[in-house]
Amino acid sequence: MRANLGIVAKHRESTVRVSINNLFALPILALACLQAGTVLAACTDPARPGVDWQRCYADERRLPGVDLSGAKLREARFARADLRGANFSGASARRAKFISASMAKTRFDNARLTEADFTKADLTGASFRGADLRRARLFRAKLRGADLSGARMTGADLLNADLSGATWIDGKTICAEGSNGQCN
Numbered sequence: 746m747r748a749n750l751g752i753v754a755k756h757r758e759s760t761v762r763v764s765i766n767n768l769f770a771l772p773i774l775a776l777a778c779l780q781a782g783t784v785l786a787a788c789t790d791p792a793r794p795g796v797d798w799q800r801c802y803a804d805e806r807r808l809p810g811v812d813l814s815g816a817k818l819r820e821a822r823f824a825r826a827d828l829r830g831a832n833f834s835g836a837s838a839r840r841a842k843f844i845s846a847s848m849a850k851t852r853f854d855n856a857r858l859t860e861a862d863f864t865k866a867d868l869t870g871a872s873f874r875g876a877d878l879r880r881a882r883l884f885r886a887k888l889r890g891a892d893l894s895g896a897r898m899t900g901a902d903l904l905n906a907d908l909s910g911a912t913w914i915d916g917k918t919i920c921a922e923g924s925n926g927q928c929n
Contacts, residue, residue, distance in 0.1 A: 903927065 788801035792808055795815045804824040811831045818838035826846045834854040842862045849869040853876045862882045872892045880900040889909045894916035908924040920928035 788798060790796050790798070792811045792813060794812050795817075796813060797817045798813075798821050799817050799819045800821060801818075802822045803826055804822050805826060806823070807827040808831060809827050809829045811828065813836055814832045814834045816833070816836045816838075818833075818836055818841050820840045820842075821838065822842045823846050824842055824844040826843075828843075828846055828848045828851055831848065831851045833856050834852050836853070836856045838856060838858050838861055840860045840862075841858070843866050844862055845865045846863075847867050848863075848871055849867055850871065851868065852872045854872055855875040856873075857877045858873075858881055859877055860880045860882075861878070863886045864882055864884045865886065866883075867887045868883075868891055869887050870890045871888070873894075873896045874892055875895040876893075876897070878893075878896050878898045878901050880902075881898070882902045883906045884902050885905045886903075887907050888911050889907055891908075891911045893914050894912055896914050898914060903926050905926055908920040908926075908928050909922045911920045911924070911928065912918070913920060913928045918928060923929070
């Protein structure tokens with residue numbers, strides 16, 4: 746019986762050593778990730794040009810006139826957010842969600858917006874000059890007076906989108922009043 750108690754004591758001692766070693770290994774692992782450049786987005790960082798808000802949620806936030814030019818916004822969420830007059834020029838926002846957001850007069854010039862979702866967003870007077878909107882969802886979006894000059898829109902869903910007065914991708918055609926889902 747005493748021999749068995751000695752084995753149990755040794756097992757507990759080794760378990761404690763392994764747990765303590767794991768405790769010290771976590772900060773070292775975190776430091777190694779930082780040095781390797783694998784830093785996660787800091788969703789609490791203030792809005793500013795070039796901010797890394799990948800996979801962050803900003804649903805229902807009020808950010809009118811904010812400058813997020815060059816920001817990393819992959820898979821970020823801005824559902825029902827107030828982004829009127831914001832600047833997203835040069836931002837990388839692949840698969841970002843702007844569902845029902847207020848975005849009148851917002852700039853997306855040269856932004857990468859592939860597969861972004863603008864369902865029911867108010868994009869009145871927004872600028873998408875040279876933006877990549879391939880496979881973007883603009884279902885029921887208000888694009889009245891928007892500038893789509895030079896935008897890439899292959900596979901974009903414009904079902905029921907209001908394009909009245911919008912400048913089409915050729916930079917010359919102005920969509921007629923009542924253009925719904927396509928530029929007439």
